[in-house]
Amino acid sequence: MAALLQLDQITIRFGGLTAVSEVTATVQTGELVGLIGPNGAGKTTVFNMITGVYQPSGGRIQFRGRSTAGLRPFEITELGIARTFQNIRLFPSLSVFDNVRVAFHLHLKHAAIHSLSRGPKFHAEEEELREATLGLLKIFNLERVQNEPAKSLPYGDQRRLEIIRALATRPQLLLLDEPAAGMNPAEKVELMRLIQFIRDQFQLAILLVEHDMKVVMGVCQRIHVLEYGRKIAEGTPQQIRANPAVIAAYLGQESTAA
Amino acid sequence: MLPRSQILLLASLILAGVVSAFSGNMDTYFLDVAMGVGISVVLASSLNLINGFTGQFSLGHAGFMAVGAYTSAMITTTLGPKFGWSQLGLQWVLFPASLLVGGLLSALAGLAVGAPSLRLKGDYLAIVTLGFGEIIKVVLQNVEAVGGARGLVAVPGHTNLFWTFGTAALTVYVVWALMNSTYGRGFLAVADDEVAAEAMGLNTTRYKIIAFAVGSFFAGIAGGLYAHLKGYLNPTGFDFNKSIEIVIMVILGGMGKHVGVIVAAVVLTAVQEPLRQLGDWRMILYALILILLMILRPQGLFVWPLWTKKTT
Numbered sequence: 001m002a003a004l005l006q007l008d009q010i011t012i013r014f015g016g017l018t019a020v021s022e023v024t025a026t027v028q029t030g031e032l033v034g035l036i037g038p039n040g041a042g043k044t045t046v047f048n049m050i051t052g053v054y055q056p057s058g059g060r061i062q063f064r065g066r067s068t069a070g071l072r073p074f075e076i077t078e079l080g081i082a083r084t085f086q087n088i089r090l091f092p093s094l095s096v097f098d099n100v101r102v103a104f105h106l107h108l109k110h111a112a113i114h115s116l117s118r119g120p121k122f123h124a125e126e127e128e129l130r131e132a133t134l135g136l137l138k139i140f141n142l143e144r145v146q147n148e149p150a151k152s153l154p155y156g157d158q159r160r161l162e163i164i165r166a167l168a169t170r171p172q173l174l175l176l177d178e179p180a181a182g183m184n185p186a187e188k189v190e191l192m193r194l195i196q197f198i199r200d201q202f203q204l205a206i207l208l209v210e211h212d213m214k215v216v217m218g219v220c221q222r223i224h225v226l227e228y229g230r231k232i233a234e235g236t237p238q239q240i241r242a243n244p245a246v247i248a249a250y251l252g253q254e255s256t257a258a
Numbered sequence: 259m260l261p262r263s264q265i266l267l268l269a270s271l272i273l274a275g276v277v278s279a280f281s282g283n284m285d286t287y288f289l290d291v292a293m294g295v296g297i298s299v300v301l302a303s304s305l306n307l308i309n310g311f312t313g314q315f316s317l318g319h320a321g322f323m324a325v326g327a328y329t330s331a332m333i334t335t336t337l338g339p340k341f342g343w344s345q346l347g348l349q350w351v352l353f354p355a356s357l358l359v360g361g362l363l364s365a366l367a368g369l370a371v372g373a374p375s376l377r378l379k380g381d382y383l384a385i386v387t388l389g390f391g392e393i394i395k396v397v398l399q400n401v402e403a404v405g406g407a408r409g410l411v412a413v414p415g416h417t418n419l420f421w422t423f424g425t426a427a428l429t430v431y432v433v434w435a436l437m438n439s440t441y442g443r444g445f446l447a448v449a450d451d452e453v454a455a456e457a458m459g460l461n462t463t464r465y466k467i468i469a470f471a472v473g474s475f476f477a478g479i480a481g482g483l484y485a486h487l488k489g490y491l492n493p494t495g496f497d498f499n500k501s502i503e504i505v506i507m508v509i510l511g512g513m514g515k516h517v518g519v520i521v522a523a524v525v526l527t528a529v530q531e532p533l534r535q536l537g538d539w540r541m542i543l544y545a546l547i548l549i550l551l552m553i554l555r556p557q558g559l560f561v562w563p564l565w566t567k568k569t570t
Contacts (some may be wrong), residue, residue: 053458077459085457091450102443106459115439116432118261120437129440151443169459192474 004029010059020229034216037226045211052076082171084162092151100133103168180212260424278420295527296422298423301521302507305477310514312469313449315384320500321391327361330540331413331485353416357482364478365471398493409492417487512558521560
């Protein structure tokens with residue numbers, strides 16, 4: 001069976017700098033995959049190429065057997081890839097409810113003109129979306145703050161809201177960019193539970209960029225490791241933990257001279 | 259059964275029609291000011307769609323207004339005398355048709371300016387739209403067929419209370435209805451964070467183009483109303499100052515606020531009458547008001563709640 005997401009030798013250069021070099025990786029349907037590496041290894045850049053923010057200078061990206069070359073970010077979301085951002089990017093002035101509601105956009109049957117005519121079908125769909133939005137918020141216990149502006153939420157809730165918003169696009173692949181950043185240990189444990197819950201409940205694949213080893217090792221079935229834009233290892237958490245190249249990348253090489 | 263918003267729109271139209279029918283013996287000066295107020299509401303609400311809700315920065319609204327004003331005035335002045343129109347036919351058929359054509363042409367101009375320049379943001383977009391407004395003005399000054407720098411004279415006075423306030427009600431309804439739908443929340447999302455909006459599957463370019471097209475459509479209609487209210491068009495009436503005047507209404511009312519912007523449009527238009535004796539000092543007063551406002555009430559003057567308790 002073909003992989004859900006296939007990265008084939010993808011490379012991107014910014015001027016003279018090769019930020020990501022010939023990275024090949026796959027994510028299978030329903031799989032929970034980690035993408036790790038030291039700071040500046042190119043993890044977020046890989047995310048930005050998958051989601052169409054950057055066009056790769058070389059190599060191919062295929063999602064569900066379709067090349068994503070030349071597609072704009074919203075078109076890639078339409079194919080079934082949703083993401084969160086390293087620095088939370090909610091719609092700060094919109095309410096919590098509207099942040100989620102707006103992400104149902106791809107599944108809307110009405111367009112600008114129908115908001116003017118406001119016929120029975122329009123109202124029926126709006127009601128449907130209201131319930132779908134509330135349903136999602138309820139699963140994640142955010143329905144009691146649905147009318148608050150998104151920017152007023154505490155940090156951890158903002159992270160969760162960003163994930164909910166991504167889920168509203170009904171993706172088959174969810175990209176999470178450092179969801180544990182800035183969380184305390186208790187919140188991290190909660191997050192691990194949440195990630196697994198989302199995978200099972202929504203039946204999607206998750207690609208997770210994360211610095212926190214405990215989180216990555218705890219939830220991922222398979223892990224890709226990047227260093228200086230190159231892939232240096234791939235395997236199960238046990239294999240990655242024992243991989244000398246990975247240990248060297250994180251802890252530095254043992255000096256042979258001394 | 260119609261939705262409440264549409265009943266309200268219908269009621270406004272009927273009210274405008276009834277008041278208009280009894281306006282025969284109203285003071286002409288008062289009528290003139292009142293219609294000016296209605297036109298301002300159309301201009302400010304339509305610009306609010308672009309600058310307020312969608313977060314773009316257009317400085318060319320007077321340019322779009324000029325396109326509509328000249329188009330509709332040319333239609334009524336050239337087609338009006340032909341075909342033996344009755345007064346009723348002129349005011350209730352030819353005139354609204356000319357407004358519509360003016361609005362459509364203006365929307366087309368909005369697309370022509372918008373489509374290539376919407377990759378630009380903030381100040382860059384402002385400069386492009388400012389350039390557009392100035393080009394329109396210079397073109398009008400140099401085309402003899404529309405009167406050139408002398409202006410277009412003897413435009414028939416078809417504008418009445420019904421057309422101005424009917425259009426105003428329609429504009430407010432359209433902008434309100436666009437915003438109050440799941441689709442319409444996309445405009446606000448684009449204003450908040452374009453990258454995130456794209457990532458959620460929103461075609462941000464399409465949103466911006468719709469905002470520009472709808473906004474300039476109503477600016478064009480406002481222009482047509484203005485032409486048939488004043489009876490005389492001069493290219494310099496659609497210069498940078500006019501655009502700024504509309505921008506000020508939007509900022510003063512609170513970007514992206516429906517009622518605030520309407521109130522600001524009404525107040526700022528009406529207050530010009532007593533200020534007229536100040537002549538050029540008027541713009542200086544405007545500037546001062548803006549500066550004070552930015553310092554004291556950056557969220558806009560008429561944003562509810564008017565007073566909030568400071569939480570410390």
